[in-house]
Amino acid sequence: MPSLKQISRRIVGVKNTAQITRAMKMVAAARLRRAQENMENARPYAWKLRDVIASLAARTSAEKYPLLEVRDPQRIGIVTVTSDRGLCGSFNLNICRKTQQVLSEFPESDVQLFTLGKKGYDFLRKREVKIYHNYPGVFQELEFSQAAAIGGEIVSHYHFGDFDRIYLVYNEFKNVAQQNIISEQLLPIIPHSEMTASLQNVDYIYEPDEKGVLDKMLPMHINIQIWRVMLESYAAEQAARMTAMENATNNAKEMVDDLTLLFNKARQSAITKELLEIVSGAECLK
Amino acid sequence: MAEIQDTILVTIVTPAGTRDEYNVKHIRAPGSEGDFGVLPGHLPLMTSLRIGAIYLDTVQGQQVWSTSGGYVEVLGNRVTILAETAEKADKIELERAEAARDRALGRISKKATDLDIARARLALNRAINRIKTVKESRKD
Numbered sequence: 001m002p003s004l005k006q007i008s009r010r011i012v013g014v015k016n017t018a019q020i021t022r023a024m025k026m027v028a029a030a031r032l033r034r035a036q037e038n039m040e041n042a043r044p045y046a047w048k049l050r051d052v053i054a055s056l057a058a059r060t061s062a063e064k065y066p067l068l069e070v071r072d073p074q075r076i077g078i079v080t081v082t083s084d085r086g087l088c089g090s091f092n093l094n095i096c097r098k099t100q101q102v103l104s105e106f107p108e109s110d111v112q113l114f115t116l117g118k119k120g121y122d123f124l125r126k127r128e129v130k131i132y133h134n135y136p137g138v139f140q141e142l143e144f145s146q147a148a149a150i151g152g153e154i155v156s157h158y159h160f161g162d163f164d165r166i167y168l169v170y171n172e173f174k175n176v177a178q179q180n181i182i183s184e185q186l187l188p189i190i191p192h193s194e195m196t197a198s199l200q201n202v203d204y205i206y207e208p209d210e211k212g213v214l215d216k217m218l219p220m221h222i223n224i225q226i227w228r229v230m231l232e233s234y235a236a237e238q239a240a241r242m243t244a245m246e247n248a249t250n251n252a253k254e255m256v257d258d259l260t261l262l263f264n265k266a267r268q269s270a271i272t273k274e275l276l277e278i279v280s281g282a283e284c285l286k
Numbered sequence: 287m288a289e290i291q292d293t294i295l296v297t298i299v300t301p302a303g304t305r306d307e308y309n310v311k312h313i314r315a316p317g318s319e320g321d322f323g324v325l326p327g328h329l330p331l332m333t334s335l336r337i338g339a340i341y342l343d344t345v346q347g348q349q350v351w352s353t354s355g356g357y358v359e360v361l362g363n364r365v366t367i368l369a370e371t372a373e374k375a376d377k378i379e380l381e382r383a384e385a386a387r388d389r390a391l392g393r394i395s396k397k398a399t400d401l402d403i404a405r406a407r408l409a410l411n412r413a414i415n416r417i418k419t420v421k422e423s424r425k426d
Binding site: 040041042044045046048049051052055056144203204205206207208210212213216217224227 | 297299300301302303305317318319322329330331332333334357359361366368
């Protein structure tokens with residue numbers, strides 16, 4: 001049995017850890033509230049835009065717009081969105097695993113990654129994958145201009161044929177306790193599948209003209225989707241960290257309880273031992 | 287051919303989180319090629335918007351929104367307005383809009399770089415549009 005001093009030192013240590021994890025949980029909770037608000041603001045616009053684009057895409061001929069053109073997937077890009085910081089449970093590992101799973105679906109193709117977030121980059125660069133571009137520190141200051149810059153680069157790579165297909169892998173915020181791991185196709189844009197034949201024949205009136213509208217809207221759509229995914233992932237990260245730190249705090253509390261019990265037992269046995277010694281010593285003097 | 291109903295469902299969304307839906311009888315919106323109106327049974331239309339005011343004749347009465355551009359899709363009996371910004375006239379603070387106008391005017395008169403001037407011009411147009419929208423909606 002360890003000595004009393006050793007046990008009490010451990011209790012103090014574990015208590016200190018619990019204090020830190022509790023503080024981290026509070027910080028994550030405060031950040032989560034803001035992140036969740038931002039994300040919920042961006043969602044309806046992004047979703048509505050996606051609907052409109054999907055229905056437009058179903059009505060126009062794909063050859064005219066490179067972003068709609070379906071090519072043989074020789075070269076594939078995957079945009080993986082992880083976090084810059086750790087201590088958020090399996091948040092980043094899940095994404096890295098999903099990325100590897102998507103990778104294994106295309107053994108014939110040349111797959112390269114775009115990584116957002118330091119953790120994913122650190123994990124994946126040690127594996128047998130090619131990282132095309134890393135965007136470090138995008139979550140330090142979340143701004144739309146960053147999403148627009150990343151979107152612009154991806155669009156131009158796709159445009160010039162550096163990639164034939166682009167996927168997004170990210171954590172979707174479902175609720176505070178749950179994140180959904182999503183992998184979806186970003187480019188080429190998938191047209192509405194449920195388009196009935198009668199609707200497909202409908203001719204749109206475009207103002208100023210079809211090309212003028214779509215040439216602007218398609219890249220904007222990509223930027224908005226990337227922006228939404230960044231906000232989504234950031235909110236999910238804070239939620240995951242909050243849960244992880246809550247668990248850590250509870251585990252530390254449990255550990256303190258166990259150690260206190262051990263400490264009391266050790267103290268009691270020390271007292272008993274001392275008493276025995278005194279009594280037997282007195283007995284001898286009789 | 288689908289039956290023509292007498293109202294249209296209009297959805298206004300912006301990246302800043304506005305999301306509103308109205309049943310309207312008529313819409314007037316500032317298209318990039320000029321103002322246009324939409325009545326129930328309109329043909330499918332896809333257009334970009336310029337800075338201006340959107341008038342919605344809802345079942346309850348007229349509503350005015352100011353917008354700084356975006357896109358409108360008309361399809362069936364649904365109209366989707368994807369606006370860069372959209373503010374309801376009665377929510378616009380006239381003082382702030384006027385302050386924004388004066389700030390933009392000040393920047394233009396200071397003759398900064400071309401880029402700044404272009405930006406200030408846009409800001410000025412937005413501010414003037416907001417002021418105009420408020421004044422027009424108060425007239426009714």
